[in-house]
Amino acid sequence: MSDITFLRNFPFFEHMNDLELAAIAPLFVTRTFAKGAQLFWEQDEGDELYMIKAGAVQIYRHEEDREVILAIFHEGDYFGEMALIDSTKLRSASAKVLEKSTLYVLKREQFFGLLKENPGIAIHILSITLERLRKANELITDLTISNARTRISRLLLRLSDKYGTTIGLKLTHQQIADMTGTVRETVTKVLLEMQNEGYIRIVSKKISILDKEQLQVIGAIQQDGRLNDEGPIAQEG
Incomplete structure (x- = not known):
C-alpha cells in the first residue's frame, strides 16, 4: 500500500x-x-x-x-x-x-x-x-551539435530548470558523457574550463550554476542550426 x-x-x-x-x-x-x-x-x-x-x-x-x-x-x-x-x-x-x-x-x-x-x-x-x-x-537536437561544450551547457541548463541553481543530483562525468553523446575525458575538460571561468562550481559531484546567462550564450543555437559565436570549441577527446 x-x-x-x-x-x-x-x-x-x-x-x-x-x-x-x-x-x-x-x-x-x-x-x-x-x-x-x-x-x-x-x-x-x-x-x-x-x-x-x-x-x-x-x-x-x-x-x-x-x-x-x-x-x-x-x-x-x-x-x-x-x-x-x-x-x-x-x-x-x-x-x-x-x-x-x-x-x-x-x-x-x-x-x-x-x-x-x-x-x-x-x-x-x-x-x-x-x-x-x-x-x-x-x-x-543536442545530439546533432558537434560542439561538446554547447551540448554540455544545454544539459546543465535543463537540469537547473528542474533541480534549481544547485543541481540536486550527483552525476559522474561518465553519466554526463552518456547524456550528451560525448566521452568522459571531454566532459572533464569542459567542466574544468567552465569552473575556471566562473560559470559553475562543483562540490561533491553536485554542480551549481554561477552564471546562467553565460551558459545560455554557450548553449545558444541560431535558427539555421549553426552555433552562435561563443568562443573556443572543446574537441572530443
Missing part, C-alpha cells in the same frame, strides 16, 4: 481529497530495489507504471555500442506510462536503479480503473507526457 501523504503531493492526485486517496492507495504495490537492479529492458513487454517514493532510476538506450542516458528520475517522478497505456507497445528504453529505491507500482488493469473513476488524472498525464516529448526533441 502506498503513502497517502506522498500521493497527496503527487501531481496526478493533487485534486483528490483524503478519502479518495485512501481508496486508491491499496492499488499500489510497494517494492524496494537495491542499487544496480534492472527494472526492465528495452523491448520488454510492459504492464506497470512506476512512481518513485525514494531513490533514483536511470532511463537509457544502447546506441551503436554505447549507452545513451535519456533521463534520470527521482522522488516524485514516474515512468513506464507509454507501454502501460498502449498494450501493443514494447518498452522503448531500459531502466536501472542508481541507488537503493522504493517504488510504488501500479498494474495496467488498476491503472485504467483509476482513470475511469478519476478522469482528471489523464489530463495531468497528458501534460507531463507532452513536456517529456518536448524535452526528447531537445535532446535529439
Whole structure:
C-alpha cells in the first residue's frame, strides 16, 4: 500500500481529497530495489507504471555500442506510462536503479480503473507526457551539435530548470558523457574550463550554476542550426 501523504503531493492526485486517496492507495504495490537492479529492458513487454517514493532510476538506450542516458528520475517522478497505456507497445528504453529505491507500482488493469473513476488524472498525464516529448526533441537536437561544450551547457541548463541553481543530483562525468553523446575525458575538460571561468562550481559531484546567462550564450543555437559565436570549441577527446 502506498503513502497517502506522498500521493497527496503527487501531481496526478493533487485534486483528490483524503478519502479518495485512501481508496486508491491499496492499488499500489510497494517494492524496494537495491542499487544496480534492472527494472526492465528495452523491448520488454510492459504492464506497470512506476512512481518513485525514494531513490533514483536511470532511463537509457544502447546506441551503436554505447549507452545513451535519456533521463534520470527521482522522488516524485514516474515512468513506464507509454507501454502501460498502449498494450501493443514494447518498452522503448531500459531502466536501472542508481541507488537503493522504493517504488510504488501500479498494474495496467488498476491503472485504467483509476482513470475511469478519476478522469482528471489523464489530463495531468497528458501534460507531463507532452513536456517529456518536448524535452526528447531537445535532446535529439543536442545530439546533432558537434560542439561538446554547447551540448554540455544545454544539459546543465535543463537540469537547473528542474533541480534549481544547485543541481540536486550527483552525476559522474561518465553519466554526463552518456547524456550528451560525448566521452568522459571531454566532459572533464569542459567542466574544468567552465569552473575556471566562473560559470559553475562543483562540490561533491553536485554542480551549481554561477552564471546562467553565460551558459545560455554557450548553449545558444541560431535558427539555421549553426552555433552562435561563443568562443573556443572543446574537441572530443
